[in-house]
Amino acid sequence: MNELDLRAVVLLLGAIGVLTAVVLLHLWRQNRSLLEAAAWWGAGPLSIFAGTVLLGLRGLIGAPVSIVLGNGFILAGAIAMYLGSCRFWNQPLPRWLWVWLALVALLALSTVWPHYPLRLTIVPGLMAVVQLAHWRLIWRHDRHSFGGRFLIGWLAFCTLALAFRVATAHLERVDADLFTPSIWQNIYLASYAFSLLGETIGLVLLGQQRLHAHIRELATQDSLTGIPTRTAFWEAAVHELQRQQRTVKPAALLMLDLDHFKRINDTYGHQTGDAVLRDFGQRLKRVLRATDRLGRYGGEEFIALLPETPVTEALAIAERIRTFPASDGIPPYTVSIGLTAIPPTAASSSMDSRLESAIGRADAALYQAKALGRDQTVQAALSPA
Numbered sequence: 189m190n191e192l193d194l195r196a197v198v199l200l201l202g203a204i205g206v207l208t209a210v211v212l213l214h215l216w217r218q219n220r221s222l223l224e225a226a227a228w229w230g231a232g233p234l235s236i237f238a239g240t241v242l243l244g245l246r247g248l249i250g251a252p253v254s255i256v257l258g259n260g261f262i263l264a265g266a267i268a269m270y271l272g273s274c275r276f277w278n279q280p281l282p283r284w285l286w287v288w289l290a291l292v293a294l295l296a297l298s299t300v301w302p303h304y305p306l307r308l309t310i311v312p313g314l315m316a317v318v319q320l321a322h323w324r325l326i327w328r329h330d331r332h333s334f335g336g337r338f339l340i341g342w343l344a345f346c347t348l349a350l351a352f353r354v355a356t357a358h359l360e361r362v363d364a365d366l367f368t369p370s371i372w373q374n375i376y377l378a379s380y381a382f383s384l385l386g387e388t389i390g391l392v393l394l395g396q397q398r399l400h401a402h403i404r405e406l407a408t409q410d411s412l413t414g415i416p417t418r419t420a421f422w423e424a425a426v427h428e429l430q431r432q433q434r435t436v437k438p439a440a441l442l443m444l445d446l447d448h449f450k451r452i453n454d455t456y457g458h459q460t461g462d463a464v465l466r467d468f469g470q471r472l473k474r475v476l477r478a479t480d481r482l483g484r485y486g487g488e489e490f491i492a493l494l495p496e497t498p499v500t501e502a503l504a505i506a507e508r509i510r511t512f513p514a515s516d517g518i519p520p521y522t523v524s525i526g527l528t529a530i531p532p533t534a535a536s537s538s539m540d541s542r543l544e545s546a547i548g549r550a551d552a553a554l555y556q557a558k559a560l561g562r563d564q565t566v567q568a569a570l571s572p573a
């Protein structure tokens with residue numbers, strides 16, 4: 189252990205900082221609006237790199253510059269990564285608190301730098317505070333995803349390594365410095381060289397999880413109304429029908445189509461047409477329960493599967509949707525609804541074909557509602573359409 193070249197370890201930490209900064213800043217450049225936090229995350233390792241270079245040049249540049257500025261940059265780097273995570277979860281940035289903390293650290297360092305154990309208490313001590321704050325932030329916001337759990341574990345390890353150095357600081361000679369080998373210093377620096385790498389991997393994982401969630405949202409949610417797409421609806425509805433096999437409770441399916449929507453577009457313009465679609469989406473979300481499955485089936489056509497709902501109840505819900513007033517500023521519009529019951533069945537037909545046949549029945553009922561003059565709900569006969 190005593191043969192470890194501590195200067196090489198410190199410079200290695202800096203080199204890791206540059207590599208990880210490149211990855212994080214690339215992530216930021218590719219997704220600026222979605223991952224603004226990655227700019228802070230990337231600035232952190234760069235600052236740590238600058239700090240390690242200054243520390244590594246000990247002997248070639250003056251000790252106060254190396255010690256005070258070097259440690260200052262490293263501390264600022266850890267703070268930048270923490271602030272990045274604050275941004276990531278839209279938490280207010282406690283900038284001034286950290287600026288003061290950094291100032292206090294620099295002032296303390298500049299007065300005590302010749303005293304190594306004291307320096308060792310101040311710098312790793314402040315770093316431990318920052319890492320603990322970062323740990324707490326992630327614990328509060330994301331302790332269930334893989335990236336969150338990875339970071340929680342890793343930051344706990346970093347905090348312990350720093351606390352270990354503070355606890356063993358008094359064992360060092362007063363005139364020692366960063367590169368004076370000791371068993372404690374070797375363990376600390378070797379673990380610290382890895383800490384930046386692990387922290388960055390965790391942050392990249394967090395960023396990727398957010399991108400993945402966004403892409404999933406784009407694929408499963410209609411961007412105009414915020415309602416699930418037809419494909420997402422189908423998946424959820426099939427799942428609901430499988431559940432119905434166990435609950436043996438009746439379900440109902442509604443097909444809903446805005447009346448003379450072309451006329452709305454032609455009279456008020458396409459933008460107002462879009463506003464009407466959004467308004468109707470809101471109306472559906474307000475009237476339906478969280479357990480109901482909703483989808484935008486086509487242009488101005490929507491679909492809803494109501495689990496554990498007898499047909500009389502479904503009719504009442506359909507009427508509530510139909511008569512719900514339009515929001516202020518939205519031109520009046522009406523809706524036609526086709527409704528069908530989906531009774532539980534012991535038959536072994538596939539869920540896809542059960543859903544298809546229910547949609548066929550509801551569609552035929554909707555067609556009838558249109559033919560009867562629109563602005564009404566028609567219940568389908570149970571035999572397949």
Ligand SMILES: Nc1nc2c(ncn2[C@@H]2O[C@H](COP(=O)(O)OP(=O)(O)OP(=O)(O)O)[C@@H](O)[C@H]2O)c(=O)[nH]1
Nearest residue numbers: 445446447448449450451453458461462487488558
């Ligand atoms: N503004 C807007 N219009 C859309 C959108 N999707 C489809 N449409 C329009 O919706 C209209 C649907 O017209 P039609 O299928 O003739 O139906 P309709 O005018 O509602 O008549 P009925 O359904 O018979 O009452 C078309 O003019 C489409 O261009 C959209 O996302 N936004």
